[in-house]
Amino acid sequence: DGGITQSPKYLFRKEGQNVTLSCEQNLNHDAMYWYRQDPGQGLRLIYYSQIVNDFQKGDIAEGYSVSREKKESFPLTVTSAQKNPTAFYLCASSSRQASSYNSPLHFGNGTRLTVT
Amino acid sequence: SQKIEQNSEALNIQEGKTATLTCNYTNYSPAYLQWYRQDPGRGPVFLLLIRENEKEKRKERLKVTFDTTLKQSLFHITASQPADSATYLCALESLGGSTLGRLYFGRGTQLTVWP
Numbered sequence: 576d577g578g579i580t581q582s583p584k585y586l587f588r589k590e591g592q593n594v595t596l597s598c599e600q601n602l603n604h605d606a607m608y609w610y611r612q613d614p615g616q617g618l619r620l621i622y623y624s625q626i627v628n629d630f631q632k633g634d635i636a637e638g639y640s641v642s643r644e645k646k647e648s649f650p651l652t653v654t655s656a657q658k659n660p661t662a663f664y665l666c667a668s669s670s671r672q673a674s675s676y677n678s679p680l681h682f683g684n685g686t687r688l689t690v691t
Numbered sequence: 692s693q694k695i696e697q698n699s700e701a702l703n704i705q706e707g708k709t710a711t712l713t714c715n716y717t718n719y720s721p722a723y724l725q726w727y728r729q730d731p732g733r734g735p736v737f738l739l740l741i742r743e744n745e746k747e748k749r750k751e752r753l754k755v756t757f758d759t760t761l762k763q764s765l766f767h768i769t770a771s772q773p774a775d776s777a778t779y780l781c782a783l784e785s786l787g788g789s790t791l792g793r794l795y796f797g798r799g800t801q802l803t804v805w806p
Binding site: 579581610615616617618620623633665667679680681682683684685687 | 695700725727732733734735736737740780782793794795796797798799
């Protein structure tokens with residue numbers, strides 16, 4: 576079945592360490608996204624990529640980095656510069672392109688990161 | 692600043708009744724509005740999309756309305772069932788300026804349907 580796979584489901588790190596969250600999709604979607612979800616807040620966009628080898632900052636990109644070397648993969652690195660990294664991270668993809676903005680997002684089931 | 696508000700964080704209704712969830716927005720000019728369902732510990736799942744020139748959209752027991760004058764969308768679940776219990780998110784997509792093609796999400800409304 577086609578879908579988005581995020582791994583691991585739970586991740587624990589010590590403060591000061593960088594950590595990379597995996598996101599893979601086999602939907603042949605061009606666009607991929609990373610959102611962060613905190614209790615009582617809506618999803619906030621971290622980074623997005625509309626095509627391989629290109630990505631843009633979202634609303635809360637500070638302390639995060641991404642790469643898009645392959646269409647299927649969009650890993651997110653949470654660096655030690657991120658001040659409040661503990662959160663639920665969601666990866667999504669869509670088939671939208673520049674001429675079509677009404678494609679829904681397909682989400683993975685998230686990675687819950689805890690930094691102590 | 693731009694804002695999306697979903698009515699009360701939690702809504703509790705009895706099985707068989709109609710659940711109505713509200714999404715209000717300010718300082719947006721959305722071209723599309725989408726509704727998603729999210730279960731605990733899972734990613735959101737897309738339910739319905741409505742365009743700015745559409746007044747109403749239906750899918751099985753779900754109905755969405757979109758009033759650009761009131762800047763509001765209503766999401767209805769008729770004949771609700773305990774299995775409908777989840778958090779429902781609305782999301783706006785604007786086609787203007789720096790927000791081109793991006794989705795903005797509300798905080799969600801947690802719906803509980805009790806037997």
